[in-house]
Amino acid sequence: METRNKKNILGLGLFIVGALLFFFNRNGSQDMTSDKAHSKHNSESHSTDTIESNASHDSKNTSNDTSRVTSTFSNIQLSSTDQKQLKTISEILASRNDNDPRINTELKNLSPDLKIALMEKYKTFKPEQRNEKGMMAFLVSRDLKSVEDLELLKVVFEEPSCLSLADCSKASVDQDPHLVSTENMTLVYPQMATLYQIEQKLKSGSIQDSKFRQDIRNYLSKAASHEVPTIKNKAQSLLDQYKF
């Protein structure tokens, strides 16, 4: 009985030591990450870096992505609200839950700085991360207010087309006609999400400023020369329908 007690105490002790080691090790690695970021940036961008690292959970080029994001973030000052929203977006992307209610309640009326940060993040996603890219394009275009926003959204139509979901640089050789259109739509998802949001704005009649309408027209004209027919046709149909 006594031997068993000794064994139990020993086991408990080992467990506590193990737990403490795990805890300190974990904190230590977090600190190392933070230190690297902190050496270059202020405390606000430091927080952002940590969020961004979490967001690129499955990226092959995580380190490159992070450095690209931080270099841009050093030029802008994200407010605490921006940072909170950025953290929310990272959490939503990690959860893969497109129906997170915070999309409607907390991610509207984005600041110009946050829009810049989101479109910088857009560039750091792997090309195959279609839904992640689409989320960024959706958030910025849903909040389209100025020619500066259109400038930020240019990247959506300027990046190389994604040829297949497995590897954007190679066209798929094996396509099942049964569900190929689902795949095709996801390939152009960021572009279609952007056009969809612009269409909602035009439909609602909320854009009355003639200069801004002209800017949108110019943006759509560029999209209408895209190499992918789905994108090209959608942009052209908006130009035809809303007769700028």
Add this chain to the structure above:
Amino acid sequence: MKKLMLTLVMLISSITWAVGFDSNVPSDVQKQMKEDLQFITTIQGSGQTKFHNEIFGQVDGGVYDKFFNSRVKNVGYNDCGSANAVACVIMWYPAKMWITDNYIKFSHPQISRLMVVFHEARHTEYQNGNWSHATCPNPFLDENGKDKVSIWTGAKLAGEPACDSTYKGSYGSSTVMLKNISKFCANCSDKVKMDADIYATDQLGRIDRTDVKDAMIADFNGN
């Protein structure tokens, strides 16, 4: 207390969705599919079109839950014969669906993943001939008079069994479902509603009869 509540909610959620998974379905694939199916049970609608009422009933999570669970009892793991497939059913295995790694490997929006599994669920209906697809007409042209093709391979859909001639088939019913979610879901995010509309509009292109397509558009517009 919050943790306890969360655990209870998760427990209740897992009980609500009763589909079984074969033991070889990777846990991350299972988890994602369960979460997606759980999401669909939470939908609350503020109306529905006539075609939706005919196929599913109201726009409502419980209705979608019943629709799926009464057709699919078990999910297996398979490559579905294609490097790009997400899910499939095999005609002589009623009530079973197979899922591939692409379910999580490819970055589809959530509603698009659900569209695929509801499309496949419709194919389990052996009493309706599994809603076999119609052969797409040859030529099968888009609105600009050009062949409907796969974007990058250029493979034509003409002559392939990849169309529906009815709004009740797998393409038709998933189009009806998504258009209704886009239009009537009262608790969906703007993103889900947008995605539902984008993918439904695309699927509508698989309806090969103009009169059926026009009737569907009228249905969506409330006519």
